[in-house]
Amino acid sequence: MTPERLSRILAAYGANADRWPAAERDAALRLLTDDPEAMRFMREEQWLDALLSRHVVPAPHAALVGSVLVGFAPPSGLSVLRSWWTRFALAGAALAGVAVGVLTLDVMHARSSGRQAMTLADDQETIFTPLDTDEASL
8 A cells, every 4th residue: 555545545535444445444544554644644634524524505495496396397299299309319319329439449449459440442432432424414
């Protein structure tokens, strides 16, 4: 256990040792007894924990709760159709994102594994190749 690691544990879990990862707890406690710098980290974190424990979040005002709940009224009429299309569009966008992710991973895997990715030659036609004037008249 290093003082830097203890500092990261304290920042993530606070000064209460019961919250620390069990696998590192004993080593961290030993470091606290041996290293004055580690003890300084602990005191700073105890101060922050005490400050945070005094903070109280007030309950929201009833008018605020009411106005938020009014915004979540169930849709009716045309809104239902619009809501359905919105969900359909979001699902389509999610599927497109998955497809792009899979293709990206395949290309990245091809590069990292030394596998030859499929490439097109400069003279190879694709659907994006402009048509010749003879073919355009068909």
